[in-house]
Amino acid sequence: MTELKKVVQNGRMLKNTGSWLYCGTCNNTVGYLCYSTYQSFLFEFKCKCGCSGSFDLQHATTETIEDSLAELAQKRNRLCCPHDNAPLFTVVEKNIENYSYSVTCNHCYSRFAKRKARDT
Numbered sequence: 001m002t003e004l005k006k007v008v009q010n011g012r013m014l015k016n017t018g019s020w021l022y023c024g025t026c027n028n029t030v031g032y033l034c035y036s037t038y039q040s041f042l043f044e045f046k047c048k049c050g051c052s053g054s055f056d057l058q059h060a061t062t063e064t065i066e067d068s069l070a071e072l073a074q075k076r077n078r079l080c081c082p083h084d085n086a087p088l089f090t091v092v093e094k095n096i097e098n099y100s101y102s103v104t105c106n107h108c109y110s111r112f113a114k115r116k117a118r119d120t
């Protein structure tokens with residue numbers, strides 16, 4: 001993969017391109033990103049500590065990205081591409097109030113998204 005564009009707001013990553021994702025305020029884990037299977041990853045979270053943050057990572061690509069209506073497949077706690085079973089990321093649900101994501105698999109270039117549950 002080529003160059004990576006990365007914007008992190010109120011968050012911290014254990015490694016440069018993947019691994020554990022932390023809330024930048026309370027340092028609890030909010031997710032885990034697999035290093036080598038995403039072309040892009042956007043994750044917005046509201047932590048149980050009250051703070052919100054986001055991770056936005058994008059590898060440059062010339063491939064055509066297709067929005068998929070399919071749901072990600074859940075294998076244990078890992079969300080995987082339903083087309084090729086590539087493991088993509090994990091959400092640490094117990095530490096966060098709500099979240100949304102958009103992730104593109106770098107095997108099939110399908111993009112999967114989930115919008116945040118509305119605050120009521």
Ligand SMILES: [Zn+2]
Nearest residue numbers: 023026047049
């Ligand atoms: Zn927090």
Ligand SMILES: [Zn+2]
Nearest residue numbers: 081084105108
């Ligand atoms: Zn895929």
